[in-house]
Amino acid sequence: MPTLIRQLEADDLAAAGELARLAFGSAPSTAPPSTDPRPGITGYGAFDPDGRLVGKAVDLHHEQWWAGRRVSASDVGGVAVLPEARGRGVALALLRELLRGARERGAAISALYPTVTGPYRRAGWEVTGALRAVDLPTVALPRHRPAPGLTVRPGGPADLGATADLYERIARHRCGLLTRRGGVFDRDQPPTALPDGVDGLTLVERDGRLVGYASWQRGRGYDQHAVLTVEEVLASTPEAARELVGVLASWQSVTPTVRLWSLGTDAVATHLPLEQVRQHEQRIWMHRPVDVVRAVRSRGWPAHVRGLVDFALTDEIAPWNSGSWRLEVDGGAAELHRIPDEPPTQLSVRGFALLYTGAADGYAVAEAGLLHCPAGTDPGALDLLGAGPRAELLDYF
Known part of the structure; x- marks a missing residue:
């Protein structure tokens, strides 16, 4: 059991980064470690009697939408413990202190994605949902004549504000979805490029107002193994959803598979041939009250x-x-x-x-x-x- 649990400071960040690399199997970095704290994040560390960092956990200062209202959340990430310190209550002590600190700063709820559920269940979290990526044969996606009154066009960095606004219009009346505002989501300057990993942005507009969008990654090749990965596809009207699905269907000659993450029930899902869905990946998530x-x-x-x-x-x-x-x-x-x-x-x-x-x-x-x-x-x-x-x-x- 560590003798000290406290918030991480600038001098601890290099050790915390190395612990995360070991725990999650990332490649060594040649860049110098950052010593600047990131906004909207509080890190906690567990230290042994020699002052060595043996465990860490991160409180992400998110907000979640719950039926039209913003709820302050302490979403948890980056929990890692040195192998020599495992099984000694380090993670539980970290989570206990994280919850105490999160409550002090005003958080109400907490969510996390576990690599193993047992330790988090002992700390009061429970599995309450899953983020699923599914594969669909592109040829099975329906195509329709373009709807009158809608404009479909490629988007760029200048359109990201409009996509954020549309996401908010859809998310705010649901439960659990992040507000994507404040903290790590704040930008000092307007974006000059699409987000990392996004090759294209497809927009659907009616009278100049955005009613649907899809952000996607082209992937490699054009044979039977090629996959179009749709990072996000959202629509506020059935006509916009149908247009977006039609655009995805147009890739059938070069990407036989479309991979997407979608809400369980929304405008887009009602236009997909769900009987042909194959699950590609599932990431369960857990929840608890703070x-x-x-x-x-x-x-x-x-x-x-x-x-x-x-x-x-x-x-x-x-x-x-x-x-x-x-x-x-x-x-x-x-x-x-x-x-x-x-x-x-x-x-x-x-x-x-x-x-x-x-x-x-x-x-x-x-x-x-x-x-x-x-x-x-x-x-x-x-x-x-x-x-x-x-x-x-x-x-x-």
């Missing part, structure tokens, strides 16, 4: 949902979340109040994550052993905690 009161108060709730439910919550890693609570939802808002008596319904923090994100209902959470109700009590009453769209992510971090 502060349950903020998590409930700061998100949006369906305006037509009203109700209340009492439950007792256990959270060993973030003890400020533990206790007896009453959830009240009314008219698009909700509050979590402490109550004096302990309710018979007992919920773990992992169960809270499953319900809050809409990943499971009360019956499934009870069957998983993360919710305990007395005989004759309906576990479905806790479904109130997950009212609204199921959470999803489009960004990997």
Whole structure:
């Protein structure tokens, strides 16, 4: 167990970079290590009695959209522990301190992409979704006559602001998607090039207003192994979605496969031959509350949902979340109040994550052993905690 857990400082960044290289298998860098802290990021380090860095974790100061409202998030990345220090509670100690610091700066919720789920489950996160890349045969994509009133054109760096605005219009009424504003997303100057890894940007406009876009990477070759990788494809109207799918279909003579990341249900998905989807890659993600009161108060709730439910919550890693609570939802808002008596319904923090994100209902959470109700009590009453769209992510971090 390390003797010290603290925030990383400029002098620690070289050691942190080397630890990340060893943990994640990246190639050695010939560039001098950066000593400048990045905006919107707080790094935490675990140090042994000799002052050696033996573990690290990064708090990403993201915001997520939850039904029309911005929710402050502590998304976690870059968790790594030296092999000689593994199995000694280093990661758990780091995550405990990260959550404490995230709460102090105002974060409400947290998401992460695990390489292994066990340590994060012990720290209160639970698997609540997956970011999936799928492959489709290009020849199977439908093509239609161009829709009247729409303009389809290639885009450039000057159009990235418009694509960010369209992403926000689509994302804000969903749950879990990053706002892509502030912190690491801020730019000092307007972009002069497309993002790294993006070869092209296809725009669909109506009366000069952007209604759809696709960013893509051409890849190599033009034989049976060639793949067009669509980094993002979003549309705010069915006509725009159909135009974008038609543009992707036009690649069939040189890229027999289209690979894309998409939302589970959106305008684009309704135009894809989903019966021919083959999964290329899946990256599961996990969720937990940082502060349950903020998590409930700061998100949006369906305006037509009203109700209340009492439950007792256990959270060993973030003890400020533990206790007896009453959830009240009314008219698009909700509050979590402490109550004096302990309710018979007992919920773990992992169960809270499953319900809050809409990943499971009360019956499934009870069957998983993360919710305990007395005989004759309906576990479905806790479904109130997950009212609204199921959470999803489009960004990997």
